[in-house]
Amino acid sequence: RTTIAAAVVLLNLAEEHRHDRLEMRRNLAGRAIELLVHGDRRGAELLLGARGAREIRLPRSCVVLRASGVAEDLEETLDQADDAPVRTGIVAMAMVNGEIVAIGRGSAVHELAEFLQRRVRVGVGRSAPLDEVGVSYRTAGLALDDAQVGHAVLWRDRAADGVAALLEPHQARAFADGLLLPLRGEADLLATLSSFLRNHGSHVKVARDLDRKSTRLNSSHITI
16 A cells, blocks of 8 residues: 555656646747747747757748637647647647647648647648748638638638638628729729729720720711
């Protein structure tokens, strides 16, 4: 009984020590993420290097992941992700301002997103040079706004849908009504707008297009 009691005490001490070290590594990682987002690469490298003996080599470009959800789910998911093989290629991962934030190579971050989305909402930002990680962080936040549990949102997919995809449907409708409604019934203005969109905003092509239409219209009047 004495041996078992002593073993339990030692195991508890070891577990507390492991937990303290894990907490310290996460705190360092969280602060390093904040520094990277604000453009302080050197400071981030020093903090990340303080977590262990191995040298930290940051990639030239990174992708930021942000995950949000219930606090308990976030903590449990972070613990699971720490032990998962998807950690390979992740430069830093920690809780930052109530969110799980991870920075790493694109393929590793996308794999991590698939793992995390099972329990929390996940947004993945655009790839950016290491000195511009703040851009990836902000676009990850915009992607996170539309994310749901089980369906991570990638900024690259939203960007492919164009600017209109960044607006809520009712906002886009209100904008269109306010801007375009005055054109209703104005045939000449609508024809000009149609040509402008069809020719991707080229003033020269629009002028040629409208000139051809005007010429055809004049010819038809002469024939009549």
